Amino acid sequence: MSEQTPTTSASPTGDLPGPVRLRVAPSPTGDPHVGTAYMALFNLAFARQQGGRFLLRVEDTDRARLVEGSEQQVFDTLRWLGLTWDEGPDIGGPCAPYRQSERLTTYAPYVERLLAEGHAYRCWCSTERLAAMREEQQRLKQPTGYDRLCVGKTEEERRALPGFSETPVVRMLVPDDVETGFDDLIRGRMSAPRPDDQVILKADGFPTYHLAVVVDDHEMGITHVVRGEEWVSSTPKHVLLYRWLGLEPPRFAHMPLLRNENKSKISKRKNPEARLTWFEEEGYLPEALVNFLGLLAYPPAQDAEGHDVEVFTFEEFSQRFDWADVNPVGPIFDLKKLDWLNGVHIRELALADLTSRLLPYLQRAEVLGPNPSLGELARLEQVVALIQTRMAHLTEAADLVAPFYAADDAVEVADDARAQLKDDAAATLDAALAALGDLPDEHDGVLGSEATWRAEAIEAALRTALVEGLGLKPKFAFGPLRTAVSGRRVSPPLFESMEILGKGATLTRLATLRATL
Structure with missing residues (x-):
């Protein structure tokens, strides 16, 4: 290197x-x-x-x-x-204090040394005089910079001239032939324009940068x-x-x-x-x-x-x-x-890590309350597993997660989702309700059976009823179901969402939308 x-x-x-x-x-x-x-x-x-x-x-x-x-x-x-x-x-260290406002006594000896050795001088020019000076320099298209009116003058001598301020600043006395080159680790040898007599101590006693x-x-x-x-x-x-x-x-x-x-x-x-x-x-x-x-x-x-x-x-x-x-x-x-x-x-990110990072955003959006229950947190991790690949920002989670915490008979259906419903949406929902109603859930005594309330079984039952039974293309068969379950045109995977919600919640959501058609 x-x-x-x-x-x-x-x-x-x-x-x-x-x-x-x-x-x-x-x-x-x-x-x-x-x-x-x-x-x-x-x-x-x-x-x-x-x-x-x-x-x-x-x-x-x-x-x-x-x-x-x-x-x-x-x-x-x-x-x-x-x-x-x-x-x-905030943590201290061997060079404390680390706030410049707390280091004012540190700068004073350096200023006094520069004054004593002729590298700096006091300037009593008022802000009004300096503004007028700069304005005149700009009008004449001259380089702007302090004109050194105060150089070599005592306070009494300067007081006799116009534009005097009772509280002086201290300026560097920059030589006319000052070396302006320096070495830079990134850019190599560099130089800059000759600086003017920079203020190094302000009238309020604070040093400049x-x-x-x-x-x-x-x-x-x-x-x-x-x-x-x-x-x-x-x-x-x-x-x-x-x-x-x-x-x-x-x-x-x-x-x-x-x-x-x-x-x-x-x-x-x-x-x-x-x-x-x-x-x-x-x-x-x-x-x-x-x-x-x-x-x-x-x-x-x-x-x-x-x-x-x-x-x-x-x-x-x-x-x-x-x-x-x-x-x-x-x-x-x-x-x-x-x-x-x-x-x-x-x-x-690990699933648990992402879930914990999303929690503040979901609480800010009022998807979850300040003290979510263990059940709510368990469901959240299941939902996050579905949406992890669908986000570019953590803020996008709220819209995807919110339907999983809505009341099943009060899912808010977005206008664009309702607008895409076709004339056969009612028949589609009726067929879905019948097919899913016959599918046992985990509490029906058939745990381990392929027919339990799992995403694979849900998908198979719905494809049989809607795609094969009604002759619908999947895009049109599952659209009304997605709208009923999430209220959105775009949502997490449908069948996995139904599995997380459970049989009762899913059927309630389908029936609620069906009742509005």
């Missing part, structure tokens, strides 16, 4: 656990973005492969954009996906910074801060952005699937989503015949992971592919 040897970063806290240390650092500003899981997956895969540590850090210095409950959503969704961390705000990320990554011993390519332009600022502060920078890997089919960036404002919580709501399995994210920007393994192996576990992905194989071109977020993968993973 290439580029697998880490560059060790000295840490003020002494030796930290793990030969490599990686992190994901979301901001709690709303529903977690699917990109958070995407980044977490690649960070965690490499950390586990190398026997290292994976950290979760909450970057909450932008106080105006904080959303209550968002942090807990990050914890919940990443744990749902199985992308768990070794250190973080650029200072906080450098300080925190250093203090937490981060060896590899893996993040989206939108941060490429910021990396020279961070490398410069590392150099000024005498710190060893981590290795950088900039992942390609997730894109829609029209090549635009996926956003929570325009794409519901950009919300990480959406996937659980829509009935996706966490292992299917992890599988899908692992196919984005990374090639599948090959089998012995050279065919792509697109279905894999996190462990299999981690074992073969190599930064050199990451495709830098932004991958298309293809929900059809995810649907296919979800169906594959659903079919691979």
Whole structure:
């Protein structure tokens, strides 16, 4: 594998656990973005492969954009996906605290050092002046950026000029000849435009992302910074801060952005699937989503015949992971592919496992109550065995399962199911009632007989009565029965459904529909 040897970063806290240390650092500003899981997956895969540590850090210095409950959503969704961390705000660790808002005293000495050594300066420009400056630069088609009015001035000197603010910020003093190149594990040697004098400490005393990320990554011993390519332009600022502060920078890997089919960036404002919580709501399995994210920007393994192996576990992905194989071109977020993968993973689940996973969705749809009986649960497992191959989403189960828990004399018949009933539906139901009425059930003292209430016997009796007796084609013979039993045009296998319902329930449902014709 290439580029697998880490560059060790000295840490003020002494030796930290793990030969490599990686992190994901979301901001709690709303529903977690699917990109958070995407980044977490690649960070965690490499950390586990190398026997290292994976950290979760909450970057909450932008106080105006904080959303209550968002942090807990990050914890919940990443744990749902199985992308768990070794250190973080909720579990602690040797570098605690892991929330930036709780680390304000940590950043102050770094700011003071940059000021003292002439790498930073205080800026007293008001927001109104800065807005007017940018507007004028845009009007003149000049590059936008701070014009350094405050450089070299004392507070008194700056106060005498227009656009003064009582509360200053602190800015980097970026040299005109600053080196903007850096090495990237995915993209090789890169460069970015020269940055302007970036604010590193805001007027409210909170650091900006650029200072906080450098300080925190250093203090937490981060060896590899893996993040989206939108941060490429910021990396020279961070490398410069590392150099000024005498710190060893981590290795950088900039992942390609997730894109829609029209090549635009996926956003929570325009794409519901950009919300990480959406996937659980829509009935996706966490292992299917992890599988899908692992196919984005990374090639599948090959089998012995050279065919792509697109279905894999996190462990299999981690074992073969190599930064050199990451495709830098932004991958298309293809929900059809995810649907296919979800169906594959659903079919691979053990029956009891799938049943337990479906239960919350069925309760949410009020198919089952909050405390289902043992009998209801036993029936559910029988029904799930019939529908396991018929679902792409767990949410699809409610419509398939609901008829099995409806009152037998009150099955709701869908309009499209009733509309397909032909003129001979009444005669068909009469013949079915007669044939099934003669079929003994398990309580008739003939257990073990081929004529007991089993799917095979039910099918044989109905084919004899309807196909052979009435001369109907199976499609037309069994349609009215399906409508009576399930109320749907499309349902789980008919004869197996009748077996689960039992003889009495089945006859009641057939007779109920017959009475309406």
